[in-house]
Amino acid sequence: MADVSTNLTGSARVIAGGTDLLNAMETGIFPSSQYPTTLVNLKTIPNLNTIAVSGQTLKIGALAKIADIASSSVVQSGYSALASAASQVATPQVRNMGTLGGNLAQSVQCWYYRYPDRLGGRIVCLRKGGTTCYAVGGVNTYHSIYGGPKGCYAVYPSDTATALMALNASIVTNTRTIPIESFFDALTGTVLGSGEVITEVDVPTPASGTKQTYIKFAQRKAIDFAVVSVSTLLTMNGNTVTAARIALGGVAPTPMRSTAAESAVVGQTLNATAAAAAASAAVASATPLAYNTYKVPILKSILTQALLT
Numbered sequence: 001m002a003d004v005s006t007n008l009t010g011s012a013r014v015i016a017g018g019t020d021l022l023n024a025m026e027t028g029i030f031p032s033s034q035y036p037t038t039l040v041n042l043k044t045i046p047n048l049n050t051i052a053v054s055g056q057t058l059k060i061g062a063l064a065k066i067a068d069i070a071s072s073s074v075v076q077s078g079y080s081a082l083a084s085a086a087s088q089v090a091t092p093q094v095r096n097m098g099t100l101g102g103n104l105a106q107s108v109q110c111w112y113y114r115y116p117d118r119l120g121g122r123i124v125c126l127r128k129g130g131t132t133c134y135a136v137g138g139v140n141t142y143h144s145i146y147g148g149p150k151g152c153y154a155v156y157p158s159d160t161a162t163a164l165m166a167l168n169a170s171i172v173t174n175t176r177t178i179p180i181e182s183f184f185d186a187l188t189g190t191v192l193g194s195g196e197v198i199t200e201v202d203v204p205t206p207a208s209g210t211k212q213t214y215i216k217f218a219q220r221k222a223i224d225f226a227v228v229s230v231s232t233l234l235t236m237n238g239n240t241v242t243a244a245r246i247a248l249g250g251v252a253p254t255p256m257r258s259t260a261a262e263s264a265v266v267g268q269t270l271n272a273t274a275a276a277a278a279a280s281a282a283v284a285s286a287t288p289l290a291y292n293t294y295k296v297p298i299l300k301s302i303l304t305q306a307l308l309t
């Protein structure tokens, strides 16, 4: 599989459900020199769609369908943030075709990147090897409010990734295991290399007494990506937070852990004051663009809600 690429280089790409890749091939993401000439169908590989707990780890095969993750009683009972996130992806049709591996490796939805031919000419943005992120000085309603660490301000779109970051998952490939916080790249999407495919996602079982949530704010109830999403994992001793993992989606080029919010809430009695303080800490470092300042109060609101749920 040496020439199979999961990023924008190379002539061959892997395909799972095809719900993102085929759309990307139709809409003009690929410059003609990089248009895939070979698709390698992962769905012919057996046993990559299992969902099972082994010891203290939930193991989900890369080909597990989003719908099956959402409806799994195992996921719903022990990893409810992930079940909730999966249930809010797209539509029933997409959830029944789309896989977890494809959901994590999907392309960003930035209109300057995704639809280069619809904007009066073929745009080659920074993410495609150009020199400019057109969102910065353009219409950036749905873009990053936490900057562009590598110059691109597109936001990472996956719902499951935000929950998996709160749950401290690891991404297993055919060559290595990658902690989720090291899996994403602000310019290429993921750190997957040539010939590297996701085979499994491992989720440590949260300690008993842990509270977990996933809340998504989108403009429509279905067929819509998160404008902002949050996922929280709180370990409690009575009403006191003893440990926290808080992940944000739709607000940065990668899913983002808010250690500022975590620090604000750990050691506190969980009440409206503590939740509001954590939400304020989360947005303290936000640097919204001209058209997306509205995301800041939404993020504060749904993070407060998530912490108090």
Ligand SMILES: Cc1cc2nc3c(=O)[nH]c(=O)nc-3n(C[C@H](O)[C@H](O)[C@H](O)COP(=O)(O)OP(=O)(O)OC[C@H]3O[C@@H](n4cnc5c(N)ncnc54)[C@H](O)[C@@H]3O)c2cc1C
Residues within 6 Å of the ligand: 005, 006, 013, 014, 015, 016, 017, 018, 019, 020, 021, 022, 023, 042, 062, 063, 066, 088, 089, 090, 091, 094, 097, 098, 099, 100, 101, 102, 103, 104, 105, 106, 107, 157, 158, 159, 160, 192, 196, 197, 198, 199, 223, 224, 225, 226
């Ligand atoms: C109308 C619509 C609405 C949507 N709304 C949402 C939403 O609200 N939330 C959300 O999270 N997503 C949303 N999506 C995205 C959707 O969830 C993804 O398209 C889907 O999960 C991708 O899975 P797939 O198996 O179809 O991937 P494919 O389309 O087959 O592949 C997508 C990408 O992942 C790569 N890939 C696939 N499997 C692997 C693997 N095992 N290892 C390495 N690389 C791999 C492919 O090469 C390709 O680059 C939406 C999509 C559509 C079409």
